[in-house]
Amino acid sequence: MFGAPVKFAVLAAWWSAWALTCSCQTEEEKQPKYWNDLAWKDIQETLKVQPKTGVAKNVILFVGDGMGVSTVTAGRILKGQLAGRTGEEELLEMDKLPYSALVKTYNVDRQTGDSAGTATAYLTGVKANYGTVGVDATVKRNDCAASFTGKVKSVLKHAHEAGKSTGIVVTARITHASPSASYAASANRAWEHSGKLPTDAQALGCSDIALQLVRDNPFINTAATHSEKSLFQPDHMQYSLDREDDPAGEPTIAEMTTKAIQILSKNPKGFFLFVEGSKIDLGHHASKAAHALHDLVAFNDAVGAAKTMLDLDETLFTVTADHSHTFTFGGYAPRGTPILGIVPESEDNIVLDGKPFTNILYGNGPGYRLEGRENLTGVNTADKEYIQQSAVPMKFESHGGEDVSVLSDGPMAHLFRGLHEQSYVAHVMKYAACIGEYAYGQTSGGTMFGAPVKFAVLAAWWSAWALTCFCQTDEERQPEYWNDLAWKDIRDALNLQPKTGVAKNVVLFLGDGMGVSTVTAGRILKGQLAGRTGEEELLEMDKLPYSALVKTYNIDRQTGDSAATATAFLGGVKANYYTVGVDGTVARGDCTASLTGKVKSVLRYAHEAGKSTGIVVTSRITHATPAAAYAFAANRAWEHSGKVPNETQALGCSDIALQLVRDNPYINVLLGGGRAYLTTTNQTDPEYPDQKGFRTDGRDLIQEWRDGKQGSAAQYVWRKAEFDQVDPAQTDYLMGLFEPGHMQYSLNIGNDPAGEPTIAEMTTKALQILKKNPKGFFLLVEGSRIDLGHHDSKAALALHDVIAFDDAIGAAKTMVDLDETLFTVTADHSHMFSFGGYAPRGTPILGIVPESEDNDVLDNMPFTNILYGNGPGYGLEGRHNLTGVNTTDKDYIQQSAVPMRYESHSGEDVSVFSDGPMAHLFRGLHEQSYVAHVMKYAACLGEYAETCQTSRVPPCTTSAADRRTWSGFALVSTFLVLVVRCKLG
Ligand SMILES: [Zn+2]
Ligand SMILES: [Zn+2]
The missing domain is CATH 1.20.5 (Single alpha-helices involved in coiled-coils or other helix-helix interfaces)
Incomplete structure (x- = not known):
């Protein structure tokens, strides 16, 4: 650490050398030093980032249409691979922006929104109905009469009124949904030209979008001096891969953006520019992932070109998406596998029809073959016209409903943090540039000065509503609802003060397999269980003020597993697939290497600093994630002695359970499952008399644990009643193992004969015990079985476990002081889980999407909201007809595109939410190993201990x-x- 500046120079030097000459990336990554240096550089840079609080002269908004988190990650990998690298380590231009947030993309009337309703949100600050553009939600789709009074003004118009130049650059038709929200008001996005406008709407006085553009917005194209508007195609422009198909040629989106900025920046009062990578969305709808991802790379080039032209001290520079798609990629492909390619055969994927499968798969779309899944042997899946397979046959693949990310730099960019409604984006742009209702003393009808009163009103009816009625969407129809919510949100963000003291305590909540789509779906389920529509809900984790995204790949895999990812977020070093607590020099199964390649976890460092430590999981206590906190194993499967080959034991490698008890007697709290892994083949399980332990070495590790605690206030429990009786005041060491294997899913908790505590109850008890230490504590809590529910494609089990996990977060939040506790929630990796299909607002998230003209299902059978890219839900005999099927049943298996015994992990970034000292270091995009370094840095542990003494003060x-x-x-x-x-x- 102290040689850090020198190290960065070295790092930078070999990085460039490598980028130019070889593809040996993974060689460097095998050294822990690589990850430690990278994280320390990242921390230093983050500490240097100072919020810019001036006024934004210029505002530029980049929108990738349909660019969900999985699309961004896949596009990043493609960009790196096009440059001859493995790809996963790449950074897009947008990834380099320092601030990040997530936004909720639902429309007022739809769970999964469209580009028109969402564009109205991020361009005007008011959420709207599906299919409507530039009007508030009092306007129903097609209701021309209502649209006269329901108009909402866009940031572009406000910028124009403030004397700024304005511009629009898109690769779609200039009259398409996203751009039109900046200049038109239309009850139907389809009314793009006069021929599309119904005569009755025309008679009522509604104009088509193209006419509104030219007639009502002459300021956008004032003789090409103050703005840019050129039309290169009769319809949409070409995909970037098809640009040569334009007979007269057309510029790239980067070229258009460059020209636009050159024109707009002549205005001394500044400008507003909207740039859309429009056809990412259309590539996905056609399930032609090559088009979607190459267009993302072209879009990113435009972001890069713009960044070099602008002064980010006076320009709010933001990149976001309107919504996601049912696009997933995964399957444990090796590092550097072509993102548009086929996943090489491996024992890690059990494909039930024996045919090859692609990395990328869609939940629904045209890629489902009614005659049976296509054999991809010899097929070039990277071809731009190749259509990726899907679980449900649909003429056009649908949008996905999960949160999308916002990345930003410039004045007020720091207001992007945590989770927001999508309408917040427009308000931050207006606030940053002092336009619209935020231009003090200048505009009419601003809500701001009445704001405190309105908040009270808002809070009052919110609680009233939550208690008594189901009228959420009625309130949401009023633009004031969104404006007030955004202003409250801005105020909260402005009042947020980074906590720079030392974290006495560190709590890490890990949702295994809890990707962004899983969080959103879990949030909706939580709201629906409380009798609400659901999309507007907030989970406890959603309320944490800081957020970031992290890259989850393993050194040797594009899509990682829970063992190597746990080594990253608990040890601060990325590792190889299937290894746990060891660095990248250790190949899977290489016992000898593991003896020297050990990685010390945050838990161990916390113990060495005199803190108490604890682990709460719902899996076996010896499972991958918890094991990374205390064990070192070249193979995560070595959980008990019977699993470790004799020759491996002879080399000196011990099983994970033995390491837990023999090498880590200091851990104060161990709660979870896995009794059989600690007991012998001669021991009968106390709860299941027909079951024995697994250990072949004759060691009763539970007894050994107890023996080691002679004279201490220690207790071992295995059933709910005993657990309840544990008095934390009288207990310093607690081991609770409630099942021979994993604990139950929260929906199945009644299946445990002797009962078991919930994850919230275990977390509460753990904190009560750990809090007694005046030096503080480290606690790891894992919602372990979210992952297992997904592997079985039983979404009900996975999502109910998200809620149980979130309950534990809520319980913990009330028990710790966030001024002295770094409190972080994240996931290890995602799954091939998507939900979408334009379901109406409040549609049961586990249910069937009601029939509508918006979904053209080719086999005319019902389909579920939730679908998996791969998994056991594919019907080899044809797609199962869901008529009369209860898809909300806990054992219902959602359909998938590829038949696999176990659904696989997916490879996109996952989010981190945090509060407490140094939580503000979570922003933007990082490697997953960064998480451990922030925890160590915040608590002054490990390599950060020494500098802490001098440079940091204890919490006030x-x-x-x-x-x-x-x-x-x-x-x-x-x-x-x-x-x-x-x-x-
Ligand atoms: Zn679309
Ligand atoms: Zn898993």
């Missing part, structure tokens, strides 16, 4: 009363800052 000990005074002051100061910024700026 202000009383609760002081803090209240401060928030009152902060509220007032927010208004003052706003007034000063926008008047003088």
Whole structure:
């Protein structure tokens, strides 16, 4: 660490050398030093990032249409591979932006939105109905009359009124949904030209979108001096891969963006520019992933070109998407496998029809063959016209409903953090540039000065509604709802002060397999279980103020497993697939190498610093994730002695359970399953008399654990009643093993004969015990079985376990002081899980999508919201007719595109949510190993311990009363800052 600046130079040097000359990336990555240096460089850079609080003269918004988190990750890999590298380590231009958030993309009337309703949200700040553009949600699709009074003004119009130049660059028709939300108001996005406008709507006085563009917005194209609007195609422009098909030629999106900025930046008052990579979406709809991903790379080039032309001290520079797609990629492909290619055969995938399968798969789309799954032997799946397979045959693949990311730099970019409604994006742009209702003293009808009153009203009816009615979408039809919500959100973000003290405690919540799509679906289920529509819900994890995305690949795999990813987020070093607690020099199964390649976890460092430590899981306590906290194994499967080959034991490698008890007697709390892994083949299980332990070495590790705790306040329990009786005040060591194997899914908790505690109950008890240590503690809590529910494609089990996991987060949050506790929630990897299909608002997330003209299902059979890219739900005899099937049943298996015994992990980035000291280091995109380094840095552990003594102060000990005074002051100061910024700026 102390040689760090030198190390970076070295790092940078060999990085460039490597990038130019070889593809030996993974060689460097095998050294722990690579990851440690990278993380420390990342931390230093993040610490240096200072929020820019000035006024944004310019605002530029890049929207990748349909560019969900999985699309961004896949596009990043493609970009790296096109440059001759493995790809997973690549960074897109958008990935380099320092601030990030997630936004909820639902429309007021749809669970999964369209580009028109979503564009209205991010361009005007008001959520709208599906298919409508530039109007609020009082306007139903096709209701021309309502659209006259329901118009909402876009950031582009506000910018124009403030004297700024304005521009629009898209690769779609200039009258398409996204661009039209910036200049038109239409009850139907399809009314693009006069021939599309019904005569009755015309008679009522509604105009088509193209006419509105030219007649009502002459300012956008003032003789090509202040703005850019050129039309290169009668319809959409070409995909970037098809550009030579344009007879007269057409510019790239980067060239158009460059020209637009050259024209717009002549205005001394600044400009607003909207740039859309429009055809990413259309590539996905056709399930031609090559088109979608190459268009993402072209879009990213435009982002890069713009970045070099602009001063980010006076330009708010934001990249986001309108919605996602049912696009997934995964299957444990080796590192560097062509992202558009076939996953090489391996024992890790059991494909039930024996045919090859692609990395990329869609939930629904044209790639399902009614006559049976195509054999891809000899097929070039990287071809631009290749159609990836899907689980449900649909003429056009549908959008996905999960959150999308926002990445940003420039003035007020730091307001992008955590989770927001999509309408928040427009408000941040207006607030940053002091336009619209945020231009103090300048505009009419601003809601801002009445804001405090409105918040009270808002809070009041919100609670009233939550208690008594189901009228959520009625309130949402009023634009004030979204405006007030966004202003409250902005105020919260402005009042947020980074906590720079030392974290006494560290808690890490890990949702195994909990990708972004799983979080969104779990959130909807939670709301629906409470009787609400669901999409508007917030999970406890959603409420944490800081967020980031992390890259989950393993050194040797594009899509990682829980063992190597756990080594990353607990040890700070990326590793090889299937290895746990060891660095990348250790190949899977290489015992000898593992003896020297050990990686020390945050848990161990915390123990060495005198803190208490604990592990709470719902899997076996010896499973991959918890094992990375205390064990070192070249193979995660070596969980008990019977699993470790004799020759391996002879070399000196021990099983994971033995390492737990023999080498880690200090761990104060161990709660989970896995009794059989700690007991012998002669021992009868206390709960299941017909079952024995697994250990072949005759060691009763539970007894050994107890013997080692002679004279300490230690307790071992295996059933709910005993657990409940444990008095934390009288207990310093607690081991609870509630099942011979994994604990039950939360929906199956009644299946445990002797009962078992919930994950929230275990977390609460653990914290009660750990909190007694005045030096603090480290606690790892894993919602382990979210992952297993997905592997079986039983989404009900996975999503109900997300909720149980979130309950534990909620319980813990009330028990710790977030001024002295770094409190982080993340996942190890994602799954091939998607949901979509334009279901109406409030459609049961585990249910069937109601029939509608928006989905053209080619076999005319019902389909579920949730689908998997691969998994056991593929019907070899044809797609199962779901008429009369209860798809919300806990054992229902959702359909998949490829028949696999176990659904696989997927490879896209996962999110990190955090609060507490140094939580603000979570922003933007990082390698997953960064998570462990932030925990160590925050708590001054490991290599960060020494500098901590001098450079950091212990957390302040202000009383609760002081803090209240401060928030009152902060509220007032927010208004003052706003007034000063926008008047003088
Ligand atoms: Zn679309
Ligand atoms: Zn898994």
